[in-house]
Every structure is written in structure tokens, then in C-alpha cells.
Amino acid sequence: MPLTFPSHLAPVLPLKLWRPRWFDGVALATGAVAPDVGYLFTGTRFDLGMRTHTLGGLLWWCLPVALGYAWIARRVVAGIAVHLPAPRLFGWPRYVGLAGVRHPWQVTVCSALIGAFSHVGWDRVSHSERLPRLIGIADFHGLTGLYWFQFADVFASGGGGLLVVALAIRAARDGEIFDGEPPPAPAANPLVFWRVALTVTGLGALVLPGLPAATVPGPAGVRALHVGGLALIAGAAAARSAPVRGAERARRLEDEQRRPG
Known part of the structure; x- marks a missing residue:
């Protein structure tokens, strides 16, 4: 399968740039990763298998997961x-404004479903021989020495990831991230932020190998992404x-300067 993040965002981010007011960009993104969230439970008694990658799964799994993740992201x-x-x-500073953006519920729900559908559809194309046969390649393995899914997954992961990065840079350059002037950003505290984020990442790296299906690429990758998200x-x-x-030092300096004598 193509990488859950950032590659699976590639089919839907152009929609937001094409018609910004038609789509909820956050819900598009969370919908595009929602089907793979089920991999968190692979190997446990709650294993969902591929049911999250079905048309029915778009409603009972992907939609609530996408809406929940969008709520957290904002x-x-x-x-x-x-x-x-x-x-x-x-x-990045302009993304601060997304915290206060709200769309009509119909836009958010439809965006989440479109994102999830793009994921399921892309996986179907990657795992089926229909596309190479459609373009006249009857035996892709015999011609290239690779099975179609091997080629498609690498191409979709690499190409999709590069497209997402390029679109992010373009959006930053053209001011398309947030319409208007974003609200004031919270004070940065990089020393504390990175100390805690790296600590959580290290703890997650110790825990992940002990989880069920830890050596299976899909579950391992999705769990690693969640560890990274929790760390941030x-x-x-x-x-x-x-x-x-820095603010503490400034206040102390001001207090010292105000003292008489």
C-alpha cells in the first residue's frame, strides 16, 4: 500500500487548492488516512482486517475516525x-489560523468521505492488475520482473509524497494556507517542546517492537506515525x-530595574 502519510494526501490536496471554499482541507487529510488507522489493532482481538477499506467501512469507520482526528488536529x-x-x-506560522476555521457540517462530512474514498480507491488501483491490463500490459510481472503492486506501491509512495511536499511549499509561497491574516501564534518554547517530543518518541520506539504484528509493514508504519503524532x-x-x-528572564530583569537604589 502507498504510505499512509504523506502519500495518501496526494489525491485530495489538489481539490482544496482548486476550490478552497468547497472543501474542508483538514477533513480531506484526516479522511485520506482514516482507513489505515484500523491497522493499530492488527494482531489483537479487535483486529478489523480490511473491513476499514471497504465502501461500508467509509461510513462506520472512516467517517467517525476522520471527524475525530480533524477535531484533534484543529x-x-x-x-x-x-x-x-x-x-x-x-x-507553518499560518497553520495557526486553522484552529479557528469552521466549515458547514455538510462540507466537513463530505470532505472526510471524499478523503477516505480516495484512499480506498487508490489502494484498489495499486493492488489490482486492472490498470496495467487497461493500458495493454497483460503480464506486468513477466515484462518487468516485478508484480504490479510492488511497482505501484513504491511509485505511489514516492511520487505521492513528493507531490504533497511540493503542494505544501506552493501553498506557503502563494499564501493559500489561510485566507487572511492568521491570529497571533502561541509563544514558542522549543527547548521544552523538543525535549518532551523526543522523550515520547524514544518511549514509543521501545514499546512498538513488543506489539502484535510488529514486523508487518502496514501496522508498524501506522503505529510509528501515531507515536510521532502523540510526541508532537x-x-x-x-x-x-x-x-x-526567555520571558522569565525578561520579567526578572524588569523587576531588578524597578528596585530603588
Whole structure:
């Protein structure tokens, strides 16, 4: 399968850039990764198999997962965005404004479903021999020495990931991330943020090999992405609650200057 993130965002991000007011960009993105969230439970008694990648799964699994992840994303994006590297290249400070963006519920629901459908459809194309046969290649393995899914997964993962990065840079350059002037960003506290984020990442790296199906690429990759996401959320929460050292020093200096004598 193509990489859950960022590659599976490639089919839907152009929709947001094409008609910004027609789509909820956050819901498009969370919908596009929602089918693979089921891999978190692979190998356990809650194993969902491929049911999250079916048309029925779009409603009972992908929609609620996408809406839940979109709700979380809007609440943590500001605290994470101010700490990410290459802020000028990717325009991270402008993502702070997404925390206050709300779309009509119909737009958000449809965007989540479109994102999830794009994921399921792309996986079907990657895993089926129909596309090469459609273009006249009856035996892809015999011609190339590779099975179609091997070629398609590598091409979709690499090409999709590069497209997402290119679209993100273009959106930052053209000011398409947030319409208008974003609200003030929260104070950055990079020392605390990265200390906590790296600690959570390290703990996750210790836990992941002991989970069921830890050597299966799909579940392993999705779990690693969630560890990374939790690390960023934990870092943002810690940075928000901890005092900024620079601000503390400035206040102390002001107090000392105000003392008589």
C-alpha cells in the first residue's frame, strides 16, 4: 500500500487548492488516512482486517475516525506549528489560523468521505492488475520482473509524497494556507517542546517492537506515525504549560530595574 502519510494526501490536496471554499482541507487529510488507522489493532482481538477499506467501512469507520482526528488536529495545530522547522519554506506560522476555521457540517462530512474514498480507491488501483491490463500490459510481472503492486506501491509512495511536499511549499509561497491574516501564534518554547517530543518518541520506539504484528509493514508504519503524532501533541502541551525561559528572564530583569537604589 502507498504510505499512509504523506502519500495518501496526494489525491485530495489538489481539490482544496482548486476550490478552497468547497472543501474542508483538514477533513480531506484526516479522511485520506482514516482507513489505515484500523491497522493499530492488527494482531489483537479487535483486529478489523480490511473491513476499514471497504465502501461500508467509509461510513462506520472512516467517517467517525476522520471527524475525530480533524477535531484533534484543529486543537493542537497552533502549538505544534510554531515549533516545526523550516517555517518560511512551509509557512507553518499560518497553520495557526486553522484552529479557528469552521466549515458547514455538510462540507466537513463530505470532505472526510471524499478523503477516505480516495484512499480506498487508490489502494484498489495499486493492488489490482486492472490498470496495467487497461493500458495493454497483460503480464506486468513477466515484462518487468516485478508484480504490479510492488511497482505501484513504491511509485505511489514516492511520487505521492513528493507531490504533497511540493503542494505544501506552493501553498506557503502563494499564501493559500489561510485566507487572511492568521491570529497571533502561541509563544514558542522549543527547548521544552523538543525535549518532551523526543522523550515520547524514544518511549514509543521501545514499546512498538513488543506489539502484535510488529514486523508487518502496514501496522508498524501506522503505529510509528501515531507515536510521532502523540510526541508532537505532548511536546505542544508541555510547551504551553511550562514558562518560557526567555520571558522569565525578561520579567526578572524588569523587576531588578524597578528596585530603588
